[in-house]
Amino acid sequence: MDSPVTDDTQDYRDRQTMKLSVDRSLMPPCQAACPLHMEIREYVDLVAQGRIMEALQVIRSGNPFPSICAYVCTHPCEDACRRCQVDNPIAIRALKRFALEFGGDRMVQSEAETTHGEKVAIVGSGPAGLACAYYLRKLGYPATVFEAHSELGGMLRVGIPQYRLPRKVLDTEVQRLTQMGVEIRTNTRVVSLDLLFEMGYKAVFVTIGAHQSLRMEIEGEESPGVIDGATFLREVNLGLKPSLGKRVAVVGGGNVAIDAARTALRLGAHKVSILYRRSREEMPADHAEVEQALEEGIDIRFLEAPTRISRENGRLSVTCVRMELGEPDASGRRRPTPIKDSEFHKEFDTLITAIGQAPQTPVDFGVRTGRGSTIQVDTVTLTTNRAGVFAGGDAVTGPATVTDALAAGRLAASRIDDYLQHRYPLDSKAGRESLTGDLQPETLEMIRKTGRLEPPILPPGARRRDFKAVELIYDWEAAINEARRCLRCGMGAEILFQDKCATCLTCLRVCPYHVPYLDASGTIQIPDDQCQACGICVAECPAKAIVLRKPYDRRHIDEELDHILKSAAQSNFKPLIIGFCCQYGLFGTGALAGLWRGAKASIWIVPVLCAAKVEADHMLRAFEMGAEGVFIAGCGEQCARENTDFWVRQRVEKVRRILAQIGLEPERLQAFVSTTNGGDPAEELDRFAERLGNLYLASIVMQEVKS
């Protein structure tokens, strides 16, 4: 029968299959907030499953120097994290550090091949310059990095103190760049770009940072004993030990001020104070850094500002004034104004100014500069007013974060590539739809509150003595539990086949989070910004109209079953037992690892991302494949989702009824749940295997009796 109807039917099925292979997940807020747009949700999920090596791969693919970010990133992702609405955000940066340490990042080798002839010069070896070099090498260009100091790293080397970024970490990344064939010229200050072009470079990336401290413009600023923050940190970081005396004051409220104060403390200053003209709320420094500084005994004086400095008897006498906050200014922060007649005097041995920094671009570069002496560029192409000269990083933006600089470096590399290949630069912003919107109160209420687990840090007493890294690493279990808190924004369920939906309301009724609703037209809606991706409605939908947004989530149980079918056919161990095990709890924390090793049967594990995703049909399929027994092991009380255990048991009962009708013993199907009080799943499984072994023997005897 070759009717047009048949072709239509075939077409329709094909289209359905095609639809299923498309990734329809939305970009989560963390990824949208990350300057590098790293796939945070994906690697956090992999950590939650204990798949650390894969997590590392995801991290490496989105970030040229993840180990650096793992220490110093200001994590805008955590500020955007929607878990903030529930309790606290996921500790993304600390999880990344865990993945890098336990995934063996230090062993990763980088390689690159030269496929292009055009040489590119990079002026400045800060994060932007190094990232640009990295990606240019990946694209196949010969790249040379010029650095005025004796060592690479820019602010990473001379700005950030060692207790925040151990130099070993930086050296490892630099080492990798050398391996990739990046030419490095230290102690080389570039004074003219023309010279670079004469030397045969076809494009130049200017990324000279913002190293020039701003002046306070007050009387006595030139006195000996007054030093600017950037210079101070540079000297310390390059190995000098400036003598500070006993009492040190730092002026400013940013990260540089905090870094300078904590560095001064570690150099032996007895009392370190920070003078900040606004209050704690307006402080631009990272909250955790401020907290740690306070713990270390640094005295932060809010609403105080110096107005005059004089030097008397080898000491600094600083006249200060108290401030009050007025109306918000252009930056949105409340403007401080001095209180009349509130002047007072203080004595210090050293005063460090850290009220901001600006780039210092040599005039000979011939690039146009703008506000705050920053280099002016086109924001899409990163081109300056000179042909072939690109710029990025702090030199363009003014002082910003390491991750911003890395993103600028990556963008520069692809723009330089466009330029050298005479391509029209495409706007990279076009991409996946972002997820926005707050969680609804009724959904919020149902999400289990589990507080954020912070990684351990050195006690304040131990920190003050030296420059050792303050933050330690999670242990395995803490990291997995922290990662499991992720709400998996934007990868939840959707009604992909609206034509199949019979509006039976099953999804609306089974959802533990009250997400699906009936709209005014009588159509079921599953709002993508509310779904918690537990998968219960997917497994329960009688029309199979609902699927998860990621193709992997849709297929992987079937694929694992197919894989077992192939592998188990080759093994002669009997009886065969197939277990669907929650990869989050049991696998991840290793409780399951011992399960099948000790068991007296050939046990095959299908790792599932939540036992509630195992459908009744999957259980039957396992029997069809010849399993003598099937079990489902959920993580029970540990589960981050609601009601999952209930649905596992519903389906188990349904399948057991069918088994009984077929003539198979219902106890061949079991659900195990790991509980915190007693009940070792390994022992339960052993008993289960033993029972099945007996059933198996009995059936063989029966067969022999028959024949």
Place this chain on the structure above:
Amino acid sequence: MISPYERVLILGCGTCMTVCDAGGEREVSFLHSALRVAQAKSGNGTHTFSEYTLKRQCDPEFLDALGDKIADVDTVLSLGCGIGVQAVAERFPDLPVLPGVNTSFMGMANELGVWDERCAACGDCRLEETAGICPITRCTKGILNGPCAGTKNGKCEANKDMDCAWVLIYKRLERLKQLEKMRRYYPLRNFRAIPRPKRITSKTSVDVGEDNA
């Protein structure tokens, strides 16, 4: 039932049977797997199964979409209601059709997985007089001038979990200030008493945390 036939097409229905979780695409796959397990278990079956789900079985136009799906099967196991089974039989005169579902009643879902009978399709509707509560389906005896003497605390003597339909009718008429409808006598009605299950539950009561061995 299927033993005489080698090639079996399991045919689902995408409308009512999907809504009441009896013959939608998921149930079709589930039955498909169950039949294959049963065949593997017995070890001597020679059936081959295929599956398909139509939007609706009870209209011939939808059945046309089956196309050559039925060209190479020996029978269709329909998970439609009785109407669906008959519609398939009518549309394909040469093809044996088997009922895969024993359709019991017309009802509504009170909550997930619990269905209550509401209508007997008797063609003699009295809902106007009984305040929108059907005594035919909801009273065990199906009496027209209730309640009988068996009502206790508003529950039926036949099933203590079931509300007495006539008590419900009385209370609702009272609310609507139409109690005069209770005082009327309703003459005999032409119906045969058919024993009905009244309720089908697909839900299992499980206590979470209890060992289910």
